[in-house]
Structure formats: structure tokens, C-alpha cells
Amino acid sequence: MMENNNNSGLFGGLGGQTNLQGLSPYLNIDTSYLQSSPEYLFDQETKRGKMEKSFSAIGTAVCVGSGVGGVYGIYDGVRQTALSQLSGKLRRTQIMNYTLKGGAIAGNALGTVAVLYSLTHCLISLTAYEEDDELKSLISGTVTGAVFKSTAGLKKCARGGAIGLGLATIWAYGLKRQETVQNYM
Incomplete structure (x- = not known):
């Protein structure tokens, strides 16, 4: 049998090859065959719209509102259950209910305000x-x-x-x- 020492091609080995710039050290594959142009994670030429820019502010408002409402819900739940003299599992359940309800109410309210502000700001920006x-x-x-x-x-x-x-x-x-x-x- 005759061995072929031709190392050119897609799966060329290291033996005898002098140009190692495009060679992947992990796959032993010349990557220039796989990519035709450079790839970027973010396309610099695309522009986000005015409403699309406000999505992060709306999400932040919902999360901050839920956190603040949840903290107040814990405070109110502990206070109300202590006044009602609840104990054990029933008290924990009531505190959890106060916490979740307070977080949902405040998060929804702040999210609604953020959406209203963003919409009116975008509509005013058009004119x-x-x-x-x-x-x-x-x-x-x-x-x-x-x-x-x-x-x-x-x-x-x-x-x-x-x-x-x-x-x-x-x-x-x-x-x-x-x-x-x-x-x-």
C-alpha cells in the first residue's frame, strides 16, 4: 500500500503544512473553507425603533415594581397575621399570599405606567x-x-x-x- 502524503484540502494535517493561520487547533480543519465573510454578533447597520428601545425600561419597571410590592407584601403579611394571631402553616401561607399579591399589584401598576409613558413619548416623537x-x-x-x-x-x-x-x-x-x-x- 502506498501512503498519500498530500496534506492539502479540507482536512489537511499538520505534517508538511507551512501556513497555519486559518487552521483550527481543535478540529484540525482549515476554517477558510467554512466562512465566506466575517460574522458578527450584532449588525451595526440595523436600527432599533423608538418603541423597541423602551422594552428594557418597561421590563425594568415591572421587575422593580414587583420587588418593591413584594417587600411591602411581606411587611403587611407579617403585620396582619400577627394581629390575627395566626401561627404555623396558615401564617406562612397568608404571608406568602400577601407577598405575591403585593408584588403583582405594584408590578402591574408600574409596568402599565411605563407602557403608557413609552407609547405617548413615541407618538409625540412622530410629530x-x-x-x-x-x-x-x-x-x-x-x-x-x-x-x-x-x-x-x-x-x-x-x-x-x-x-x-x-x-x-x-x-x-x-x-x-x-x-x-x-x-x-
């Missing part, structure tokens, strides 16, 4: 100039607060709009201008 970002935030915050409390009556609707305007003012003129916050936007 307003790009330079008026602070004004868009103030209008979006006011509308969000007013719409969120619109079913509770006119006074609470106006109070919700004022709270939304206050929080949007803190966001637009305080937090958003900080350099550490801008790194995450």
Missing part, C-alpha cells in the same frame, strides 16, 4: 422635532399620570398629571443629563 426631548418627556409624563388616574375622578386625574409632570421633570432635567445614566440609554 415633534428631535431637539425637543425634554419637552416631549414633560408632556408624556403629564399625559401618562392623567390617563393612569383618569378612572378615579377629575381631581385624582389632575393630581396624577401633576405627579407625572414632576417625575418627568426630575427625569428630563436631573437624571437623564447625568453621564452615568446616559451610558445606559
Whole structure:
């Protein structure tokens, strides 16, 4: 039998080969045959839409609301079960119910506010100039607060709009201008 020492081709060995730049050290395969162009994890040319950029803020609002509501639920559950003089498994179950209910209520409320704010900000962005970002935030915050409390009556609707305007003012003129916050936007 005659051995073939031709090491060229897809599965070429190391013996006699001088160009090792494209050779995979793990598979002993020349990778230049497998790739025609470089591959990237993120396509730099694709742009995310305005609503798509707000998904992380909406998710964060839901998670923060659930956490804060859960902590308050634990506090309220321990307090209520102590007043009712419950003990054992029944007390643990009641505390868990308070915790889950408080987390769900606060998470849903904060998530709803984040969705309303994002939607109004995106709709205003379609009509307003790009330079008026602070004004868009103030209008979006006011509308969000007013719409969120619109079913509770006119006074609470106006109070919700004022709270939304206050929080949007803190966001637009305080937090958003900080350099550490801008790194995450």
C-alpha cells in the first residue's frame, strides 16, 4: 500500500503544512473553507425603533415594581397575621399570599405606567422635532399620570398629571443629563 502524503484540502494535517493561520487547533480543519465573510454578533447597520428601545425600561419597571410590592407584601403579611394571631402553616401561607399579591399589584401598576409613558413619548416623537426631548418627556409624563388616574375622578386625574409632570421633570432635567445614566440609554 502506498501512503498519500498530500496534506492539502479540507482536512489537511499538520505534517508538511507551512501556513497555519486559518487552521483550527481543535478540529484540525482549515476554517477558510467554512466562512465566506466575517460574522458578527450584532449588525451595526440595523436600527432599533423608538418603541423597541423602551422594552428594557418597561421590563425594568415591572421587575422593580414587583420587588418593591413584594417587600411591602411581606411587611403587611407579617403585620396582619400577627394581629390575627395566626401561627404555623396558615401564617406562612397568608404571608406568602400577601407577598405575591403585593408584588403583582405594584408590578402591574408600574409596568402599565411605563407602557403608557413609552407609547405617548413615541407618538409625540412622530410629530415633534428631535431637539425637543425634554419637552416631549414633560408632556408624556403629564399625559401618562392623567390617563393612569383618569378612572378615579377629575381631581385624582389632575393630581396624577401633576405627579407625572414632576417625575418627568426630575427625569428630563436631573437624571437623564447625568453621564452615568446616559451610558445606559
